[in-house]
Amino acid sequence: MVAERTILHLDLDTFFVSCERLLDSKLEGKPILIGGTTDRGVVASCSYEARTFGIHSAMPMKLARQLCPEAIIIRGNSANYTQKSEEVTNIIKEHVPLYEKTSIDEFYADFSGMDRFMNSLKLASEIRQKIINETGLPISFGMSKNKTVSKVATGEAKPNNQIFVDYGTEKPFLAPLSVKKIPMIGEKTFQMLNNLGIRKVQTIQEMPVEMLKKAFGKNGRTIWQKANGIDNTPVIPYSERKSISTERTFDKDTIDVEKLKAILLAMAENLAFQLRRGEKLTACVTVKVRYSDFNTYTLQSRLPYTSADHILIPKVLELFNRIYQKRLLVRLIGVRFSHLVSGGYQINLFEDSEEVINLYQAMDKIRDKHGDRAVLRAAGIEARTISRFNPFRGEPPPLLANRRS
Structure with a gap:
C-alpha cells in the first residue's frame, strides 16, 4: 500500500507590509499601501486594513x-524584502529535506513519510513558530495530501494561522468555498463560471468532467480535478543555482570595448525580458569574459529581486567594467541571471510611475508577438543574434548556447 503524501504550503502574510511594520511599529493596525508613491503609481501590496476599503x-x-x-x-524596498525572504528560506532549509520556493514569500514542503519518525503537523507548527519568533513576520500554512488543497487551506487560515486538512476530507473541505478559491481560476474564468451559474466548488464536484471540458477545453479537466482535491504535482526541489544565461563567442577576437558593451547591454535586456515573460525575478547577476589566451574570468553580484532592465543593465555593465582587462583581445562574453524565484509582477509595481510599468508591458507585448528583437535599445543593435529561447516555456534552445557573430 502506497503511503499518502503530506504537502505543506507556507505563505507569509501581506509580506511587504509586514516587512515595513518591522521597521516601524507605528504602522501596526493602519491601512498601508506599498507601491509607487505618486498618483501615477500602482499598488503592489496592501494591508488587510486597506483591503476593507476595496x-x-x-x-x-x-x-x-x-x-x-x-x-x-510607502514605496517598496526590494533589498529589505529580499533579505527577509532569505531569512525565512534558511529556516525552512534547516528543517525540511525537500522544499520548493515558488516566490519571494511562498513555499511548499514535502513531508511524505516523515510521520514514521515524527509528527508532520507538529513539525510544521514548530517551523512556523520559529519563523515568527526569529524573523518577526506573520506566516500561515495549510497542510494536506497535495499542493492544491494545501494552498487553499493556507488562504483559509490567513491571517497568521494554520489549517490541516485530514486525509479523505479534501472534498468536504473544498465544497462550500467559492470557485475563485481554486488555484488557476483567474478573473476571466471566474466570470465564465458565474455565467454558467457555478459559484461554489461543490457544484463543480457534482458536474461531469466532460461538461467542463466542453466549456473550458483542456483546462476543464484540471479545474474539475482541483475542485475534487486531486493534484499529483510534485514539490520541485529549490535550488539557488537555477539560472538563465547567454554567451557570444566571436569568430574574430575583438578589443572593441564599445561593441562589447553594446552586446552585453542587449544580452541583459533580452534576459530581463525572458524573466518577465516567465514571471521570474533574479537576485544574482554574473558577467563572464574569456580572452584570446582562453583565460576565463567571471564576476557576480547579488542584488534585490528584480526583472527590470533599468536595474539589471547598469549592473551588468558595472561588472564588465570591473572585470575587463584593457588591451587584451576578447574571445567570448556572457551574462547569467541566477537565484531565480517567481513573483515578478508585484516587485515591478514598486516603480513610481504607471508610465514606466506600461512601457515595459507594451514592449514585452510587441516582443511576444513579433519576436524578442522587435523592440530594443539603440545601444544594443550591435548584438544581432541574441536568443529567442524562452527557458520558462520548455522550448528548445537553438540560440541560447554559444553563438558566433
Whole structure:
C-alpha cells in the first residue's frame, strides 16, 4: 500500500507590509499601501486594513487614495524584502529535506513519510513558530495530501494561522468555498463560471468532467480535478543555482570595448525580458569574459529581486567594467541571471510611475508577438543574434548556447 503524501504550503502574510511594520511599529493596525508613491503609481501590496476599503494589488494609486484617504503610502524596498525572504528560506532549509520556493514569500514542503519518525503537523507548527519568533513576520500554512488543497487551506487560515486538512476530507473541505478559491481560476474564468451559474466548488464536484471540458477545453479537466482535491504535482526541489544565461563567442577576437558593451547591454535586456515573460525575478547577476589566451574570468553580484532592465543593465555593465582587462583581445562574453524565484509582477509595481510599468508591458507585448528583437535599445543593435529561447516555456534552445557573430 502506497503511503499518502503530506504537502505543506507556507505563505507569509501581506509580506511587504509586514516587512515595513518591522521597521516601524507605528504602522501596526493602519491601512498601508506599498507601491509607487505618486498618483501615477500602482499598488503592489496592501494591508488587510486597506483591503476593507476595496483596495487590491495592481490598482492605480490615485484610486486607492480616493478609496482610503488616510492610507499610509510607502514605496517598496526590494533589498529589505529580499533579505527577509532569505531569512525565512534558511529556516525552512534547516528543517525540511525537500522544499520548493515558488516566490519571494511562498513555499511548499514535502513531508511524505516523515510521520514514521515524527509528527508532520507538529513539525510544521514548530517551523512556523520559529519563523515568527526569529524573523518577526506573520506566516500561515495549510497542510494536506497535495499542493492544491494545501494552498487553499493556507488562504483559509490567513491571517497568521494554520489549517490541516485530514486525509479523505479534501472534498468536504473544498465544497462550500467559492470557485475563485481554486488555484488557476483567474478573473476571466471566474466570470465564465458565474455565467454558467457555478459559484461554489461543490457544484463543480457534482458536474461531469466532460461538461467542463466542453466549456473550458483542456483546462476543464484540471479545474474539475482541483475542485475534487486531486493534484499529483510534485514539490520541485529549490535550488539557488537555477539560472538563465547567454554567451557570444566571436569568430574574430575583438578589443572593441564599445561593441562589447553594446552586446552585453542587449544580452541583459533580452534576459530581463525572458524573466518577465516567465514571471521570474533574479537576485544574482554574473558577467563572464574569456580572452584570446582562453583565460576565463567571471564576476557576480547579488542584488534585490528584480526583472527590470533599468536595474539589471547598469549592473551588468558595472561588472564588465570591473572585470575587463584593457588591451587584451576578447574571445567570448556572457551574462547569467541566477537565484531565480517567481513573483515578478508585484516587485515591478514598486516603480513610481504607471508610465514606466506600461512601457515595459507594451514592449514585452510587441516582443511576444513579433519576436524578442522587435523592440530594443539603440545601444544594443550591435548584438544581432541574441536568443529567442524562452527557458520558462520548455522550448528548445537553438540560440541560447554559444553563438558566433
